[in-house]
Amino acid sequence: MKINFYNSLTNQQEEFKSIQDGVVKMYSCGPTVYDFAHIGNFRSFLFGDLMRRFLELAGYEVQHVMNITDVGHMVEGEADKMLAAATRVKENKKSGRVPEGAIKDPNDPYQIADYYTKAFLDDANKLGYKVAAEYPDSMPRATDYIDGMIEMIERLIQRGHAYVSSDGVVYYSVESFPDYGNLSGNTMDKLQSGAGGRVSDQNQSMKKHPADFLLWKPDQKHIMKWDSPWGVGYPGWHIECSVMAAKKLGQDVIDIHTGGEDLIFPHHECEIAQSCGCSGESHFANYWVHARFLFVEGEKMSKSQGNFYTARDVFEGKVTGKPVHPAVLRFELIKSHYRSNMNFTKKGLTDSANTVTKLIDLRSELEAKSGGKMAEVDLSHPVLNEFATALADDLNIAGALAVMHTWIKSDHSDAAMSLAIWDKMNSVLAIAPISGEGAGAADGGDADDQGEAMRLEMVAAREAKDYAKSDELRDKLIAAGYDVQIGKTEVTIKKKLA
Template identity: 50%
Template sequence: MPLRLYNTLTKSLQDFTPIDPSGPVRFYSCGPTVYDDAHIGNFRSFLNADVLRRTIELCGYSVRHVMNITDVGHMTEDDNADGGGEDKMSLAGRRIAEAKKSGALPPGTDIDPSNPYAVAEFYASRFLEDARHLGLKVAEEERTQPQLMPRPTRCVQEMIALVSTLIARGNAYVASDGVVYFSVMSFPAYGQLSGNTLDKIREGEGGRISAAHQAVKRHPADFMLWKPDPTHIMRWPSPWGEGYPGWHLECSAMAEMLLGSEIDLHSGGEDNIFPHHECEVAQSCCASGLPYFSRVWFHTRHLQVEGEKMSKSKGNFFTARDLFAKGVTPAALRLELTRTHYRTNSNFTMQGLRDCQRMIDRWSAADTALLARSGDGSRGDGPFQRALVEFQSALEDDLNVARAIGALNAALNETPAGSSGAERGALARMNTVLGVFERNAPLQSATQDDLATRVAVLLEQRKQARAAKDFAASDRVRDELTALGVKIKDGPQGTTWERSV
């Protein structure tokens, strides 16, 4: 069965066929902005892109996956899309400066908060750390191929070239305020991706378009490509004066630079559909003269937390590192964020995280059991080999991860059969998409701290109590550990512990 994906552009399921059957699949993902740590909602989108990439590989294609790290600051004011308010990178700098004063920065961090490049680099490296823990393949590849995770600040020349092309082709103009705008009326297909066609935008209005900028633009939906501003915190020379690029420009420029004018796949969160991706399509198609920028547009719906929209004020806002510090394994977080279909809103819960951990532990135990009976040469396919067939066909059906996991779990309940080597191979193959076995342990930060020291002392006390058969004392110690949020397990190799999540 071929891989079928839902394409936002056509609003339908389509068989996936790469543009170039001999070359790699060209895949661009909208990555993080680095003026803060990425939260779990961001990671749901990035991880779904990773699952898609791994699924395409499971189907036998090679993939060239690019994910940008946006290190230019965007503006804070949401009532002015054409550039207004404070740059978010300088805002982040102020936040870091305050954290520095109050001693809230991680030890050993030496950073100049007034330097936006340093701020960006600080958060970018933290993002890469989180992303690698979670098994984002492109972040792993970035170690040896840094160009796969491009930074807009290093691609300003490409952006300027793109603006020049658009002006030369009549798709962009310099307005009386000196700002370069894209002319949406020059691109009749504008609105095809999001449904926000030009007539609808005019009708909708929504009161979000400021009158001052309206006056100089040919159409209210015209968007900024270059803003001259000699006072801006991050600025570059350009034919239109010293300033900074529009926020849709970087993806068009970097995708073209690294993948070519026409790509197979482009992913992002659902909120990117409009205006960001709509504007990318307009820029890229007008610059290339081709009917498509990306053949398929893949959008992940938003994540809720405990049934509510995630927000800092509700206290249900989590970054990946918050959870790692609580002892959550990267594997459990990865599974919790990817196990629900990407086109439905998923609900992140602590209970869900525990459910995922249990599943992963059972899969690991099954793998260990297979290893233990290695050498068994039973003929015929065993349950995991049969499950792999269903697993792959579920993923090929628009990434039905839940059904794929169901197939794997069902195999676990069957009587073991088949060659254990082939069975382990099938399980390993499923894990090439799930990506959980290699990250099923809490991070060091969660196991080597003050709590760990205290737990070690308590466990020793309990060991002595048990040796003396003083079970009342032993149980008191366990109660104390439970109160500290620690679960213990007596096994043949002694007692192990973990934080209860």
């Protein structure tokens, strides 16, 4: 199967060819663990997951690695992110958002990182993010790789790509790496002309070039710090990905690197400079694939706009007023093309809930009909072939979903075969459990006791032909989030997924 991806490095669609036959080495930039991950983060992460699952459907063995950034080296406004997180955690403990006892000492950055790492894994697993199920093997934490970062910085200095400036800070010298700017288009001359005013002069005077970026900063006062040949301090942001990608994937050049589009510059540009500067290779990743941003009801998502949602906000019903099943959020986040800005809306969520429900219902129907028996099927089957061919065209999810919808409405008299096809499609969509995988499952919606009581009452009312009472109960059930079906003799109710 011919697979195409849009490569940000060359700004065009390219046929995908893995370095090693049948194996794909893939790295995705992961979350910072100072706060709960929001739906924009997950849009980008799940795009990586879709890509990985598709490659697996296409027959590749995919080694996917995603880092956890737990080094407190970023700033939020003026404050260190870890310090900001400490403040936030203290507030959240008061409000109950962070349960009592979850973080014993909010001043300990490791405890904060641990707490939010667990929260991330919890959300990610619910959303069927495969790499999260492989934690910790495939999800290294930056603080466990400080030694590797120091090694890489030393090597960069040896090779003439980095230098220690007069204030003791280690910088990468972008002038030592002619390809700097190839990914983002921000070549050195453009950066220089555009730099005026934006960067503080005192910082700049220490650097050889305005675009030189930090590799190690000695700083005794920093909240998280480690010993190094350049003094006690902390590593730059970019170096962790270069190190963990190489260590975990075991080679200097990898196949695919993904992330949000905002990471193209400076983060990914700098990763390339570091990794290639260190290895001497012409490429770090052969394919750089970036996801566009997520908007909420047409607006950019931001805390000040009040339209900023974490994954758990959505699960808990902060967006729609009703709880949303994780499978619905997953489907909503993967159903639009990764290179389009996706618009996250309530209506979209409802649509997604309908589709997910339809798929789950079809599955139960097929299981009942086939007695759980499943046929053998592969991509040579016309339906799956069409489904996979769409995805092979730069992850054309809309095309693939069209195939799926048409198939849903088609003839399913061979239930065992249909079940097999269903499973294959679901191995990519992951909106319901697949054998051997517990993640991201829509487990159907069983009624609770109260709902069941109302249902029985309704049946009784109907036997007595008391339609007014029956209708009243139906309205109540619907208000309680149930889907009510009145059959000839039976009444069935089911919790809606959103």
